[in-house]
Amino acid sequence: MIRADAAAIAEPYYEEVRSELSSLGARIRLVGLLANEDRASQTYSGYAAKGCAKVGMDYEARSVSREDVEAAVLEAGADPEVHGIVVYYPIFGGARDRSIQNLVPMEKDVEGLHIRWTTMLYHDERYLDPEQRKKPILPCTPLGILKALDALGVTHPERGRESAAGLVATVFNRSEVVGRPLAAMLSNNGARVYSFDIHGVVRYEARRTFPCDVDRATALASSDVVITGVPSRSFEKIRGAELKPGAVCVNFSQFENFAPDIEERAAAYLPRVGPITVAMLLRNTLRLYRNFHAPK
Template structure:
């Protein structure tokens, strides 16, 4: 029997995000078993964005499947600030997620900063963002008991690269992307820039691309720097950098955007984190692995972050997030 005309060539493996999500869910459930009661995540919805509502519903479903409690609180824009402050001091609330945009301006950034750092499952507060860019992985660098929370979508991309063994566990912790050259198409402050920074902090050479140009994120020659540095490249285009990359990650939100797959090197790994299809079916003719979406992983990472917050608050030796700290991962130093 001949293969269907639209079948992927045997050289390309299409990897669905559910496989990564299922593995992470098993680890999350191990962590929940160490707790006296289900972790309680509260979501705040203060807009009429259908995508935000869908994300909230997906979050609720995933919470319930993994033994978490989820409460969606729909509030008006004028009431969202007080609602967040109230949840900060509510002992029954373990984690807070706010569905943006609300005001779609700097006021949204203000709201991100008033979420208590001990309940910020999205890792958007200033302390977490500062530590992420400075390559500081603990809230308490001296004792190293309280690990920093990383933004969910960037971390979901990283968990997928770990699953695909792009991270080299033979190399020392913190250097496990050394030798990889990665292109990230999207430099938003929410996903693209943090992702480029995280990848570079782990040793990769990262070309960060958006409509304003291309930036190069590295830790310097031979990884001599502790944290990444950024070089703004002049007179350099996408066609100049993509053929150098063994991994290409794209997250452009526009439905009209399509990545030019003719630029890919043979055997590149391609990941799409946009809700839109950035790669056409022809990507399978060049890529060795193609991940068409990451949404399921993002939500499980949210639950992992909540377990991390609970672990950080506990003074005993029972660590509910320990189940997610597999050797070779971004979080585990062993």
């Protein structure tokens, strides 16, 4: 079994951003808004700062109270010197967090959570303009996972909308930030996806969703790709015996969601995606600059 290295997969994307920034001669500024005490958010902000320094991009972390976060978003959104905004969730949770996501101007939303970007994703719209020069912003972690599957030879980007054709994938997570967009993106590229969360199972196929009564054992036994993001130590770890021989496994949870014996059946395992997520964050920031902020 190959134990994949997230940092190695991310490196070509860092180099791509670094090279383009150098050729543009631009100073791009990304602002991160921290309005919670979540350790994962603090860690992500630290990684974003290091990533920006690595490629020559400016990063400013702003700590604000929950009560002031909307005002901070509006301030950064109105500042012409700010080219990208990342808000570290959760803050309030639920509908209020979704309202904050839409408060970030789409032109500065590096996370792809604004309703304009999510609408394009779920309708599989791949360009902003008729000339097909400007691509939309996709959520960083799902996009990073797709890039990892490309790097591992599981998917084939040269095939465009059919890059995942014929693949069966199971995703344990259906959050609005990662699991749901990831399932849709895989389906948009031709895969059949079984999406599990505490509420049940949904099948994504042919760019549509369907009710589904498949159980865990059946889904795993048929899946070429298994992706987990269950944020709980109590999750029953996926065992090697449950996997289809040769499956590729990816974990994006802070907790280990796979048992050690998967190495007996899996072809490859990516235990973390953090460096790739940060690379996609920087790539999205650069894309926003090119699409909306660069001098004409």
